[in-house]
Amino acid sequence: MAETESEKKMGNVSVHSLYHQGSTRRIALIIGLTLLVIVTAIFSAGIGTVPISPMDTLLAIGHSCAVTLQNFLHTYLPSVAAWYDSIPFTIPAPSNPQAELIVVGFRLPRIFLAILTGISLAVAGAVMQGLLRNPLVSPFTLGLSSAASFGAALAIVLGPGVLVSYFLLSYDMWIVVFAFLFGWLSMLLVYWISRSRGTTQSTLILAGVVIGYLFTAGVMALKYITNNEKLRELMVWLMGGMWGASWSAVLLLIPLVVICFYLLERKAWDLNALSAGDDVAKNLGINVERLRLSCLMIATFAASCCLAFTGIIGFIGLMGPHICRMFIGNDHRYLIPCAGLMGAAILLISDTVARTIMSPVEIPVGIIMYAIGGVFFLFLIMRGRGRGLY
Numbered sequence: 001m002a003e004t005e006s007e008k009k010m011g012n013v014s015v016h017s018l019y020h021q022g023s024t025r026r027i028a029l030i031i032g033l034t035l036l037v038i039v040t041a042i043f044s045a046g047i048g049t050v051p052i053s054p055m056d057t058l059l060a061i062g063h064s065c066a067v068t069l070q071n072f073l074h075t076y077l078p079s080v081a082a083w084y085d086s087i088p089f090t091i092p093a094p095s096n097p098q099a100e101l102i103v104v105g106f107r108l109p110r111i112f113l114a115i116l117t118g119i120s121l122a123v124a125g126a127v128m129q130g131l132l133r134n135p136l137v138s139p140f141t142l143g144l145s146s147a148a149s150f151g152a153a154l155a156i157v158l159g160p161g162v163l164v165s166y167f168l169l170s171y172d173m174w175i176v177v178f179a180f181l182f183g184w185l186s187m188l189l190v191y192w193i194s195r196s197r198g199t200t201q202s203t204l205i206l207a208g209v210v211i212g213y214l215f216t217a218g219v220m221a222l223k224y225i226t227n228n229e230k231l232r233e234l235m236v237w238l239m240g241g242m243w244g245a246s247w248s249a250v251l252l253l254i255p256l257v258v259i260c261f262y263l264l265e266r267k268a269w270d271l272n273a274l275s276a277g278d279d280v281a282k283n284l285g286i287n288v289e290r291l292r293l294s295c296l297m298i299a300t301f302a303a304s305c306c307l308a309f310t311g312i313i314g315f316i317g318l319m320g321p322h323i324c325r326m327f328i329g330n331d332h333r334y335l336i337p338c339a340g341l342m343g344a345a346i347l348l349i350s351d352t353v354a355r356t357i358m359s360p361v362e363i364p365v366g367i368i369m370y371a372i373g374g375v376f377f378l379f380l381i382m383r384g385r386g387r388g389l390y
Contacts, residue, residue, distance in 0.1 A: 122343025
């Protein structure tokens with residue numbers, strides 16, 4: 001009896017140690033990806049038609065932040081500003097006089113937009129794949145990209161003469177608003193159709209495919225009836241790019257993406273239970289239908305917000321989760337942040353290549369992503385032949 005108890009104790013210790021090792025490996029991967037995104041962002045800010053050294057890049061960012069903070073304190077907190085001005089330490093300006101304007105004014109908003117878009121698309125892909133238990137599901141599988149494309153195409157075809165004359169928003173903002181609203185509308189339609197037939201993963205996927213085809217037909221019709229100038233503008237938007245990058249867009253997206261990420265991360269345990277099947281999740285007290293609705297809506301909201309500023313960028317929602325599963329498995333507590341960071345790194349590197357490979361000419365990042373995505377899934381097919389995509 002004593003021997004049996006010792007064996008059990010040894011078994012418990014080994015299981016605990018294995019769990020601890022797995023958690024440590026996952027946390028280390030998340031930390032490593034965070035450092036990768038930061039380092040990539042710094043080097044990306046210095047790469048371009050006008051090269052800037054890493055030191056000047058850091059000084060430009062630091063000096064700009066210090067000046068902005070000083071102006072804020074002098075405007076709103078003069079008592080704190082007096083103490084701040086007495087601090088002897090100051091961040092010097094970069095040696096390159098153009099560095100601050102180029103880095104902070106032009107490149108940093110684009111970098112932040114790429115990071116936020118990569119996070120939102122990859123997290124949305126990981127959550128949707130967990131909800132529907134299908135590794136090929138992404139925000140685009142459920143008709144989101146087609147609907148957002150139709151919204152942007154409709155705004156472009158209507159043109160500034162119609163939209164700006166009767167409403168206060170600018171023409172570019174109307175493209176953003178239309179893309180977001182139609183992307184959100186697509187998910188509402190998908191859920192309404194699937195609910196009429198029972199909210200299961202198969203009906204959700206089929207409804208998404210149907211909605212995607214309908215909006216694709218609308219985009220094709222708009223292409224056919226529009227003139228050449230608007231057609232070119234529409235095609236550029238559909239290719240995807242960071243042309244909508246600005247500090248106003250970044251400051252709008254940061255709280256939206258952070259809130260959506262937090263809400264989805266809180267659902268990680270429920271997503272883990274759902275991976276064992278709907279019946280198991282229901283027996284554990286989870287309202288499966290409500291879980292699917294809430295997570296799909298949150299993920300769609302995050303993806304639509306970013307795609308409205310960038311255009312259509314594919315494969316992030318598929319590649320990010322797939323790569324992370326190879327290293328950490330399906331535990332959504334770690335998979336969601338890991339996939340988000342992986343998506344941010346992939347999109348940031350791809351956008352840097354897109355704007356520098358033919359400098360000063362810039363190519364849409366969507367072209368780079370389709371090339372990378374095609375090669376990646378060809379690798380998955382060859383690697384997983386006979387044993388599935390995982």
